[in-house]
Amino acid sequence: MPALHFDNAFLRELPGDPDTGPGIRQVHGALWSRVDPGPVAAPRLLAHSEEVAGQLGFDAQTVASPEFAAVFAGNALMPGMAPFAANYGGHQFGHWAGQLGDGRAISLGEAIAADGSRHELQLKGAGPTPYSRHADGRAVLRSSIREFLCSEAMHHLGVPTTRALSLVATGDEVVRDMFYDGHPRAEPGAIVCRVAPSFLRFGSFELPASRGEVDLLRRLVEFCIWRDFPELLPEPAGTGLDALRRAGAFTEPLFADWFTQMCERTAATVADWMRVGFVHGVLNTDNMSILGLTIDYGPYGWVDDYDPDWTPNTTDAHGRRYRFGWQPKVAHWNLGRLAQALSPLFGDVQPLQDGLDHYAAAYERRERDTTARKLGLAECRDGDVELIGDLHGLMHAAEIDMTLWFRALADVDARAPTLAPLADAFYDPAKRQEYEAALTAWLARYAERLRDDPLTPEARRVRMHAANPRYVLRNYLAQQAIDRAEQGDATGVADLLEVMRHPYDDQPGREAFALKRPDWARNHPGSSTLSCSS
Numbered sequence: 001m002p003a004l005h006f007d008n009a010f011l012r013e014l015p016g017d018p019d020t021g022p023g024i025r026q027v028h029g030a031l032w033s034r035v036d037p038g039p040v041a042a043p044r045l046l047a048h049s050e051e052v053a054g055q056l057g058f059d060a061q062t063v064a065s066p067e068f069a070a071v072f073a074g075n076a077l078m079p080g081m082a083p084f085a086a087n088y089g090g091h092q093f094g095h096w097a098g099q100l101g102d103g104r105a106i107s108l109g110e111a112i113a114a115d116g117s118r119h120e121l122q123l124k125g126a127g128p129t130p131y132s133r134h135a136d137g138r139a140v141l142r143s144s145i146r147e148f149l150c151s152e153a154m155h156h157l158g159v160p161t162t163r164a165l166s167l168v169a170t171g172d173e174v175v176r177d178m179f180y181d182g183h184p185r186a187e188p189g190a191i192v193c194r195v196a197p198s199f200l201r202f203g204s205f206e207l208p209a210s211r212g213e214v215d216l217l218r219r220l221v222e223f224c225i226w227r228d229f230p231e232l233l234p235e236p237a238g239t240g241l242d243a244l245r246r247a248g249a250f251t252e253p254l255f256a257d258w259f260t261q262m263c264e265r266t267a268a269t270v271a272d273w274m275r276v277g278f279v280h281g282v283l284n285t286d287n288m289s290i291l292g293l294t295i296d297y298g299p300y301g302w303v304d305d306y307d308p309d310w311t312p313n314t315t316d317a318h319g320r321r322y323r324f325g326w327q328p329k330v331a332h333w334n335l336g337r338l339a340q341a342l343s344p345l346f347g348d349v350q351p352l353q354d355g356l357d358h359y360a361a362a363y364e365r366r367e368r369d370t371t372a373r374k375l376g377l378a379e380c381r382d383g384d385v386e387l388i389g390d391l392h393g394l395m396h397a398a399e400i401d402m403t404l405w406f407r408a409l410a411d412v413d414a415r416a417p418t419l420a421p422l423a424d425a426f427y428d429p430a431k432r433q434e435y436e437a438a439l440t441a442w443l444a445r446y447a448e449r450l451r452d453d454p455l456t457p458e459a460r461r462v463r464m465h466a467a468n469p470r471y472v473l474r475n476y477l478a479q480q481a482i483d484r485a486e487q488g489d490a491t492g493v494a495d496l497l498e499v500m501r502h503p504y505d506d507q508p509g510r511e512a513f514a515l516k517r518p519d520w521a522r523n524h525p526g527s528s529t530l531s532c533s534s
Helices: 009-013 050-056 066-071 141-157 202-210 214-228 241-246 252-276 324-345 350-375 382-398 402-409 420-425 429-451 457-467 475-486 491-500
Strands: 032-034 044-048 084-086 089-092 095-099 105-112 118-124 163-176 185-196
Touching: 009 084, 009 105, 009 214, 044 050, 044 066, 044 491, 050 163, 089 202, 095 202, 141 163, 141 185, 141 475, 141 491, 202 214, 202 324, 214 241, 214 252, 214 324, 252 324, 252 350, 324 350, 350 382, 350 402, 350 457, 382 429, 402 420, 402 457, 475 491
Parallel strands: none
Antiparallel strands: 032 084, 044 163, 084 105, 089 095, 105 118, 118 185, 163 185
């Protein structure tokens, strides 16, 4: 194994749990606990990301070695690794949940790549930690495949996200009650190595604030700015954290700029979710990244037939708090909880309110940009907001596939618009017939708008294809790969990963991956909605 350089700044600069023994506990005055991954019976690499491996300096021979599988299953450590679990809290489904922490995620350390970039390597499913509550800290193959594939699919869609280095089968079985119906069963276990510059989340700041640990909160904020937002600092890059503190660099205006930057990044990411039809499923504050990354892939899904009220999470089926159309509002609410946690560091909360207002403006700006890109317009005018809003209403009523409609919309001839290029986007022939006149009228309005736009037909098509993916990771596609992997054939994971590496390109021979959800998958377990154990 080639050596990696580790700079474990989180452990070095911030206080840890003095108790290093096993057992579940409340951890006060500390932001992490040392814990080693639990060994597994027979680690075997099932899949990996060539791009992430290459960025870290792993060649194909290294990735294929038993030593690689051993390290990224938790059976061995590389020099410089210092495993830990992070301590944080969070609001879950709108309610304060207290201490949560990494219950089944163990970070191996912060690797510095050859280009100087920082990559925290985190194993999900590597065993119990002090924050596991009453769980085993393990992950099953199906949820690990979903996390691995979605991490990489989102990256290639251009959505800010954590990445995935590897998917390793453990050779052990894990007992899960997938539907919470009293019928647990043993399933194959697996571990994903997640990769991100930082896994800090809103809940990392909420927990010390909730306990009145203001000094700890301040230290964490200063550290986060120094490590993760160095571009905001007035001092030269590379200045040490203590030196910055002595120089008085950490001021309220700096804290305000930092919070505003988080609001900006969050707005950008949520707008991308809405553009591609992604639904996170569990937008608790402990699942919101301070870098604006999509983090913690659980019961996520892609909208098939357009429905702003759809949620993939069966746990949320009644309240639908985290439904597709509410994601922008929920992100704003979560930022409000973060602002509340940070308020002890401010003499006046107005800068925090300004940051929240910035989120609203930034999201509106990006939503208008999304409208222009998805419709193939040079700019979004006020009337275009109404135009796409009316389309969304018709798509919902007529049960139209979001991905297929917007991709095929580029094929509509503005000189003689018809529904013919869009025929494959309909799920219900009767509803197509019912709404055909209204949709045809909408196409006429759209064609008229195109005739008043400066883009050429070819430029419009290129613009639309760059915003509207041909391939997305529909739940039924992931489930088909899972079914094969559970029977010992992991090639379906590799095939699906390869398709999702080029989501905006037409890929001859892979048309089957671009079809709308089949009827059998509408209510099939894992192919539509999922539980939090998925």
